[in-house]
Amino acid sequence: MKIIVDGFGGDNAPLAVLQGCELAVREYGVDLIVTGDEEILKKTAREHNISLERIVFHHAPGVIGMEDEPTALLKEKSDCSMAAAFNLLKGGAGDAFVSGGSTGAIVIGANFIVKRIKGIKRAGLATVIPTINGCYMLMDAGATLDCKPETLTHFGMMGSIYMNKIIGIQNPRVGLVNVGTEDTKGGELQQGAFAMMQTAPMNFIGNIEARDIPAGVADVAVADGFTGNVILKLTEGLGSMFSKKIKGMFMEGLGGKLSAVMMMGKIRDFKKSMDYTEYGGAPLLGVMKPVIKAHGSSNPKAFKNAIRQARDFAERNLIGEIEAVVQQMKNASEE
Numbered sequence: 001m002k003i004i005v006d007g008f009g010g011d012n013a014p015l016a017v018l019q020g021c022e023l024a025v026r027e028y029g030v031d032l033i034v035t036g037d038e039e040i041l042k043k044t045a046r047e048h049n050i051s052l053e054r055i056v057f058h059h060a061p062g063v064i065g066m067e068d069e070p071t072a073l074l075k076e077k078s079d080c081s082m083a084a085a086f087n088l089l090k091g092g093a094g095d096a097f098v099s100g101g102s103t104g105a106i107v108i109g110a111n112f113i114v115k116r117i118k119g120i121k122r123a124g125l126a127t128v129i130p131t132i133n134g135c136y137m138l139m140d141a142g143a144t145l146d147c148k149p150e151t152l153t154h155f156g157m158m159g160s161i162y163m164n165k166i167i168g169i170q171n172p173r174v175g176l177v178n179v180g181t182e183d184t185k186g187g188e189l190q191q192g193a194f195a196m197m198q199t200a201p202m203n204f205i206g207n208i209e210a211r212d213i214p215a216g217v218a219d220v221a222v223a224d225g226f227t228g229n230v231i232l233k234l235t236e237g238l239g240s241m242f243s244k245k246i247k248g249m250f251m252e253g254l255g256g257k258l259s260a261v262m263m264m265g266k267i268r269d270f271k272k273s274m275d276y277t278e279y280g281g282a283p284l285l286g287v288m289k290p291v292i293k294a295h296g297s298s299n300p301k302a303f304k305n306a307i308r309q310a311r312d313f314a315e316r317n318l319i320g321e322i323e324a325v326v327q328q329m330k331n332a333s334e335e
Contacts, residue, residue, distance in 0.1 A: 001030050001031065001315065002030070003024075003030050003032050003033070003097070003310050003314075004032075004035065004085045004096070004097045005032055005098045005099070006081050006082045006098065006100070007036030007037075008037070008080075008081040009100040010101060010294060010296055010303075011100070011296050011297045011298075012100075012297065014044050016303060017034070017100070018034070018041065018055075019050060019303070020298070020299075020302070022300075023300055024308065025051070025053060025054045025055065027308075028307065028311060029054075030307060031055075032055045032056070032307070033055075033057075033058055034055060035057075035085045035088070036059075037059070037061050038057045038059040042057070058088060062077050062079040062081070062083075063077075063080050063081060064080040064102060066102050066296075068102070070102060070104030071108055072105075073086075073109050081101075082101050082105055082109060083113070086110070086113040087113060090115075095290065095310075095314040096290035096291070096310035096314045097292065097310065098303070098310050099292075099293065100281075100306075101296075106293050107125070107284065110123060110284050111123060115288050117319065117323055117326065118323070118326070119323075119329075119330060120286040120322070120326060121148075122143075122154070123144065123287050124139050124144055124151075124284070125139075125140055125228075125283075125284055125285075125293060126141065126282055126283050126285050127282040128167070128282070129232070129235060131215065131216040132214060132216055133216045134216060136218060136219055136221055137167075137221070138213075138223070139155045139220055139222055140155055140223065140225040141231075141232045142226075142229035145225040145226045147225070148189070150196065152197070152222050152223075152224065153193060153197050153200050154286065155285075156174040156202050156204065156220060156222045157200055157201065157202050157329070158286060159172070160172045160203065162283060162285060163220055165316045165321065166309070169219050173205045173217075173218045173220070174202045174203055174218060174219070174220040174222060175204075175205050175206065175207065175220070175221055175222065176193055176197060176207050176223075177207075177208060177213075178194075179209070181206065181208065183206065186207070189224065194206070197222075199332075201329065213231070281298070281305075281306035281309060283309070289319070290313035292306050292310045
């Protein structure tokens with residue numbers, strides 16, 4: 001198994017990327033190709049005593065930043081580490097790709113360099129988020145803002161396959177995010193998607209409201225990219241607020257500090273259950289090769305887990321499964 005990693009993707013690159021790569025090699029036994037300025041990568045590894053066992057560099061001097069237009073990946077920034085990685089992936093040099101770089105650039109590269117699966121018209125960014133009793137997948141978290149009913153139906157189908165094959169949930173429940181649970185709720189997009197999803201090959205449970213998602217009402221929450229990104233950002237903001245509130249509560253006075261000491265184990269367990277680094281990154285579903293978008297602020301642990309996620313994605317043949325179901329849906333529509 002060979003994973004291609006964008007060496008300069010993310011706020012803490014290249015150091016956190018290389019440290020994560022070292023951890024992944026040690027724990028998962030994968031081979032890695034890291035793209036970027038080879039001199040800087042070697043210098044960083046040398047200065048921080050990072051082992052380069054099973055890691056090779058592919059020189060790409062440029063970097064595409066958050067301030068750059070995503071489409072620059074195809075033109076002005078075609079020599080950047082991310083563009084080089086996508087071209088390696090397309091050419092078969094590796095089995096999957098991981099980057100903590102610009103989401104927009106990753107979507108552009110995946111769609112225009114790697115290409116979409118035949119029959120899938122829009123790719124979706126699938127983010128796994130903790131719930132009160134496990135986790136759920138938010139699909140789409142911001143890759144495709146303007147959707148059609150068919151797009152949302154494909155999102156539900158792909159999300160269901162991912163949650164089954166990677167997370168291990170049997171017959172995942174797929175819900176359509178809406179302003180109410182009644183069948184007739186929503187605009188043309190939601191009503192059209194509802195009708196299509198009812199007959200699609202997935203365990204569709206109907207409309208769900210955003211307030212019920214954290215309670216685990218569904219395993220896959222389907223939304224257009226605009227709505228999904230709002231849900232994602234609000235969830236991140238509320239999580240940060242609750243964390244600060246809880247910390248402040250336990251730091252007030254002697255009683256609070258003693259309570260913190262007594263509950264340290266429970267606090268640690270809660271923190272781990274809400275830690276995004278445990279999940280690695282967000283797969284971009286709908287393209288011909290496994291692509292994982294790591295969080296922009298990923299630390300070495302998050303990059304390590306994103307590489308594990310990419311390995312699992314490739315090994316469990318999700319793309320083959322998606323292709324088969326797309327063909328099944330096409331055959332059913334022609335009957």
